[in-house]
Amino acid sequence: MSDFKPRFLKPSDTSSFLDKNEPQSLESTDFIYNKHLSQSIQTQRQRLPIFNNRNHILYLLEKFQTLVLVGETGCGKSTQIPQYMIEAEWPLSIGVCEPRRVAAISLANRVADETGSLVQQETVGYAVMFDACNNKPKIKYMTEGILLREMMSDPLLKDYSAIMIDEAHERTLYTDILMGLMKKILKRRKELRLIVASATLDAKALQEFFNNNPTDDKKKDTAVIMSVEGRQFPVDVFYVAEPVPCYLQASVDTVLKINESKQPGDILVFLTGQEEVERTVRLLNEHANLIEESRKKEKIVVLPMYGSLPHHDQLKVFRSAPDGYRKVVVATNIAETSVTIPGIVHVIDCGFVKLKWYNNETHTDSLVTLPISKSSADQRAGRAGRLRSGKVYRLYTEEFAAKLADNTPPEMVRSNLTYAVLQIKALGIANILKFDFPSPPPIQNLKSALEILYALDAIDIEGELTRPLGFNIAEFALDPLYSKVLFSSGEFGCSEEILTIIAMLQVETVFTKPSTGNSIIKARIQKRLFEVEEGDLITYLNVFNGFIQSDMSQGFCHKNFLSYKGLKRVVEIRRRLEKMLRNYGVPIESCIRSTEMIRKCLVKGLFPNAAYLHHSGSYKTIRGDIELSVHPDSVLYTIPQPQWVIFCQVVHTTKLFMRDLTVIDSDWLLELAPHFYFKTTFHE
DNA sequence: CTTCTAGCG
The missing domain is CATH 3.40.50.300 (P-loop containing nucleotide triphosphate hydrolases)
Incomplete structure (x- = not known):
């Protein structure tokens, strides 16, 4: 090894x-x-x-x-x-x-x-x-x-x-x-x-x-x-005879069974998400401890692998297990294509995957768990045959396998196409509806994208990219809504603040979440120090400014339960965005604490994501009348609900939750996006 | 009263 x-x-x-x-x-x-x-x-x-x-x-x-x-x-x-x-x-x-x-x-x-x-x-x-x-x-x-x-x-x-x-x-x-x-x-x-x-x-x-x-x-x-032909070794395929009630438990049982059979080689388990991975790792570790105590069976080391796992922990799966141990890696789809883990001889495949899917009615992305495709199943199986002949244990029946789709639907047919359409337009394709896509997306998705681009003033009524704004947004490596906010920040005199906010939105949350009881409360108290009633984005601005004022100190991050690495990255992203924005001649200036100008500037790009408090007690989007809730992570979750908000994203779990909220005034929508919100919309 | 499959510019 x-x-x-x-x-x-x-x-x-x-x-x-x-x-x-x-x-x-x-x-x-x-x-x-x-x-x-x-x-x-x-x-x-x-x-x-x-x-x-x-x-x-x-x-x-x-x-x-x-x-x-x-x-x-x-x-x-x-x-x-x-x-x-x-x-x-x-x-x-x-x-x-x-x-x-x-x-x-x-x-x-x-x-x-x-x-x-x-x-x-x-x-x-x-x-x-x-x-x-x-x-x-x-x-x-x-x-x-x-x-x-x-x-x-x-x-x-x-x-x-x-x-x-x-x-x-x-x-x-x-x-x-x-x-x-x-x-x-x-x-x-x-x-x-x-x-x-x-x-x-x-x-x-x-x-x-x-x-x-x-x-x-x-x-x-x-x-x-x-x-x-590749240098692939043959892989034996095993199916379950009957559908399993819970593939987590089934994967644990299968790992133990392989281990008891004493066949050599490491094991790779495919599950759908971080939480499943961590639960399964916990279950397997309990068994691993029992195995150590009994001193009879072969010992195992259990390692998680998923995208947001810290760097240092990800690297562990590339090392071979110590002598006398078998490596068991419990992974998400990251191990299917992005990462090759050495030593794998046995693969356990739950048969499902999480995919992002754009819903054209709610204009939101959802993360849905779906059966994998045949080519995905083959790809997972192939992970077992890179070292020598291997085995794949599929936690589904052969009938289930036969019914799988041949290929996973390409991203093009299941994504929000705003950025993609803009890119294609920038490459000189006049009529996007006639573009020869290898897999044509739903027409409605294309139309929604065009609608938004038009509302942002990135394309004109003929569908042509506008100059300079449309071309500038196409060149910017950001969600077009964010680019629009950035390019508008000059006229509101708040580009310093907007740069910070957009950079903060490019990383996962900088708030760390401790797992033990006492620290959870402490972390919450520290977060309160940054919170403002104007919402999450202004709160992020406070966090970043605090970090800069502390001379980017690690102690500051530690004391306030913030991610030092995350904030360092924000600093770097912000530096790049600022350089780019300067190149386009946008003046870099600060509005010195007038959050109204900042929030108006945010409305200038995020106006499609506006919601109001319905008398039913939950929020509804203005376009589409979709019911939304405030995400429990938002600073607005614990204070009296404001009448009007804009949000950056929606996550679909038990309900549709809005994240990264900002409190706005309804008049601003009419003032800054009159073409999108006719007055009648408000009086229905 | 809860999330975050993966990844690019």
Whole structure:
């Protein structure tokens, strides 16, 4: 077990936008275990499964414009194909798009190692937001959003011979936007090549999407599919005979059963959320203690893994268990794609996943628990077969498995599209309703997005981006509502305060929640010191200012139950936003404690999220008449309910809860967003 | 009287 060698990131990846995910972990395409470490780089490259297909791939790329490449993770496609193309003397750059920053950076490092001794410098580079190296490398690894930005200044991607969209099966919002745009560009630039790399079997649909002449047999196909075998070992699949009443208990039982059977290898459990993970870890730890006492059975170490777990704790899952112990990792979906945990031989799969789903009637995102798709089930199972042949225990019946959808619905069909639509518009697509989406979203979702963009004055009545505001908002890496607030802050003379508030909204809460009785009360008392009746956002402003006045001291954070790391990150984000805002000529000034100007400025962008106190005692949105409640975390929860509020987000659990509230005056809505709120709305 | 799957710009 000791020959696992995680590759750590170079220190250049210190962008604090990423702090909470930074670790970490290695992306699934990275090579964690390299049994050929002592061999020369060239020998290693030739050992990759993809090497046998080298000439065939190059041939297909000569003949076809689009290559849909199906290959399991670890076959080497994302590191090797760009090198093959350079070796075959394709003249311009090869761009590789990754869904995650860590992946882009670690792939670039890997390929730089491989090519370093052979080719001159400047061969390989990467670009992720706020961090780039090598201006125009021959092979460029980047995040998907970066290529979109490049398209804004270079719509035909004239610097590139080929673009590779990696991990396309994940179907992020950006993957889909990129694929739609690439289809257009390919028609205009016949010499450009596209490689769509996917781990699953939706290849046929992708090929059809990119095939220019699918029905006319006189013209030849422009897209082709090819499969590359991975270095995956076989995985035995087990189903439960009868549906289990509780998959948490079932997963605990299954872990213990595997452990008693004394088959070697670590165990990975897939559950849906943080709370489930922690409960299961507690249950397993109780058993682990019993096991230690009995001294007979094999001992286990139990580790949680989920996105908001502190950095330090996330890293623990990459270490192998001490001698005489078996590692049991209880994880959310993070372990399905984002993170590869070494040593796993057994996978336990609950069969469910939490997905964000946009509800067009309430205009809110909900987090819903749904059965996974077949490709997701396969992906989870595959986590067991990376070391040697493995086993997956599915906590659902074979009938249930047969009924699963083939693929998880792409984000495009289940997201709030405001930002995506703005991006597509900024890339020169006039009629968004006719845009060729790989999976068209519901028309209503598109219309809602257009409505909001129009109300924000980011597009005009013709649907054209406005100048300069629409273009500026498109360039800003924020929710358009927040960008609008920022760009309005100059006219209200409160950009200093607004910068702080928006930066605070970019991190998870900076209030830490102690778990033991006494501290819970103490934390609540300390929080009161910052609270104001104007709401949460002004409260955040007080917290931040207090932190700055304390010279960013850790003692201040400790005393007030605040997250030092979180606030440091806010400082960094704020610094970046301020720099960007200055570039757009917005004056940076303070309104010195006039919260009215700040709150008016917030209304200028957040007006679609307004709610009033209905005589029934709960709040209702003005658009849509949806019933909402104040979230118990809000400072407004414990004081008499104000008549009018605006909110930043809604979470859907037992009810629809508004979070991050600000108290407003109803007159401001008419004054600042008259086009959105006609007077009649108020008198119904 | 309670949340926060994952991730990007």
